[in-house]
Amino acid sequence: MPVSKNAVLPILAASLMVDGESCINNCPKLSDVYACIKITESTGSVAFFENDSLCVIYKDSNITQVPEELCRAMRSSVLYLAPLLYRKGRVTISLPGGCNIGNRPVDIHLAGLEKLGAKVEISDGKITVSALQGLKGTQIKLRVPSVGATQTLIMAAATAKGLTVLKNCAREPEVVDLVRFLNLAGAKIAGAGRNEIIIQGVQSLAGVSYTPVADRIVAATLLAAVNACKGVCIINNYPAEYMQQFENLLKQTGLGIVHYSDSAMVYKYAHVKNNINVHTGFYPAFSTDMGPLLSGAMVNNKGALNICETVFENRFSYCSEFEKLGIKCSVNDRCYTQNGYKNHSEDATLKAQDLRAGAALVVAALAKQGCCEIEGVEFIDRGYEKIEEVFSALGADIRRIQLD
Numbered sequence: 001m002p003v004s005k006n007a008v009l010p011i012l013a014a015s016l017m018v019d020g021e022s023c024i025n026n027c028p029k030l031s032d033v034y035a036c037i038k039i040t041e042s043t044g045s046v047a048f049f050e051n052d053s054l055c056v057i058y059k060d061s062n063i064t065q066v067p068e069e070l071c072r073a074m075r076s077s078v079l080y081l082a083p084l085l086y087r088k089g090r091v092t093i094s095l096p097g098g099c100n101i102g103n104r105p106v107d108i109h110l111a112g113l114e115k116l117g118a119k120v121e122i123s124d125g126k127i128t129v130s131a132l133q134g135l136k137g138t139q140i141k142l143r144v145p146s147v148g149a150t151q152t153l154i155m156a157a158a159t160a161k162g163l164t165v166l167k168n169c170a171r172e173p174e175v176v177d178l179v180r181f182l183n184l185a186g187a188k189i190a191g192a193g194r195n196e197i198i199i200q201g202v203q204s205l206a207g208v209s210y211t212p213v214a215d216r217i218v219a220a221t222l223l224a225a226v227n228a229c230k231g232v233c234i235i236n237n238y239p240a241e242y243m244q245q246f247e248n249l250l251k252q253t254g255l256g257i258v259h260y261s262d263s264a265m266v267y268k269y270a271h272v273k274n275n276i277n278v279h280t281g282f283y284p285a286f287s288t289d290m291g292p293l294l295s296g297a298m299v300n301n302k303g304a305l306n307i308c309e310t311v312f313e314n315r316f317s318y319c320s321e322f323e324k325l326g327i328k329c330s331v332n333d334r335c336y337t338q339n340g341y342k343n344h345s346e347d348a349t350l351k352a353q354d355l356r357a358g359a360a361l362v363v364a365a366l367a368k369q370g371c372c373e374i375e376g377v378e379f380i381d382r383g384y385e386k387i388e389e390v391f392s393a394l395g396a397d398i399r400r401i402q403l404d
């Protein structure tokens with residue numbers, strides 16, 4: 001299992017706060033990672049792969065602006081606000097882009113930075129944040145437990161003067177991982193994984209070598225594929241601690257899982273008919289990123305699946321594509337329903353419209369008869385390193401077609 005993309009990206013941004021060289025071990029070579037490397041380099045610092053480790057060396061420069069096209073390319077560009085504010089006292093980014101899964105404002109990031117003493121200006125689609133005298137610790141209650149905003153405010157408070165108390169924080173494993181990295185680098189942060197995080201600011205951070213947590217969403221993709229296609233798969237470096245909910249749902253539909261050491265053996269023994277109902281939500285509720293994969297997992301099951309989405313507005317872009325495969329599915333407001341097949345279409349051309357929807361299409365396509373062509377592979381490449389090689393190794397006939 002690769003390490004988690006969603007853990008790597010904030011750690012990569014936070015590496016700019018660290019003096020000397022900082023390395024992220026087993027770093028996946030994903031397009032989102034390369035996009036962040038470009039942001040790091042655009043600010044005058046150095047980022048390079050040394051075998052499987054991605055290393056960053058902060059270099060002083062007078063660049064305070066991240067180019068617009070890099071910000072528009074990915075949502076995680078917003079994670080550079082706090083590190084660059086610490087280094088330069090002033091930073092300008094463009095309103096960030098990213099996967100089209102819904103309206104993704106950054107107001108909680110900005111409101112928190114303001115509370116820490118920063119000045120925030122927004123004009124012409126650009127955000128400028130300044131704090132020439134540095135930030136000052138305070139108490140902040142996040143409006144909703146946003147993962148990214150929690151990470152921004154942890155980074156900002158890590159080197160602010162005095163004590164910061166963050167309330168209503170995101171509790172996702174990727175938040176915990178950022179804190180582990182920062183604490184190893186010399187930060188003083190307590191409470192990660194709980195909704196209140198307490199941070200005593202320090203003056204500086206020192207370079208470390210860090211291995212992030214394994215990717216729970218990639219793990220869910222493999223479980224989904226076994227559930228949909230049958231067979232057996234052994235997953236090493238398996239993040240069992242974070243997989244319980246997804247495992248429990250698929251166990252109800254006939255998936256077997258044996259854990260041993262840091263591995264899991266996953267096998268499908270029958271398509272057991274059971275209805276599944278889930279609401280997505282903030283951790284520890286069911287992950288919004290796992291919803292599309294649960295849909296992929298269930299394509300060959302007889303029971304009905306209902307997913308109600310509470311985090312993003314537009315998570316079900318795969319529904320229209322599943323229909324092309326003959327799958328009986330529909331979206332009503334924020335809820336998605338799926339229940340077996342209407343008919344079994346043969347060949348189909350499907351369009352990935354965001355990262356996890358794209359992965360769900362791969363799973364569904366592997367599970368059906370006939371040949372599928374999936375367009376929009378660039379979305380899938382954001383979060384999966386050579387997905388075709390992973391599934392080929394599991395016996396799938398899957399190839400990447402280069403279109404000129």
Ligand code: UD1
Pocket residue numbers: 005006007009075076103104105106107108109110144145146147148149170174288289311312
């Ligand atoms: C991260 C993950 C993404 C996952 C999401 C929710 C990364 C790189 N991405 O995204 O895969 O789907 O968490 O688990 O880690 N919100 C605001 N204002 C803000 C910030 C967020 O209203 O300033 C809202 C969002 O619109 C959304 C909700 O809060 O409705 C959660 O978003 P957030 O947790 O911030 O998601 P990301 O950190 O962008």
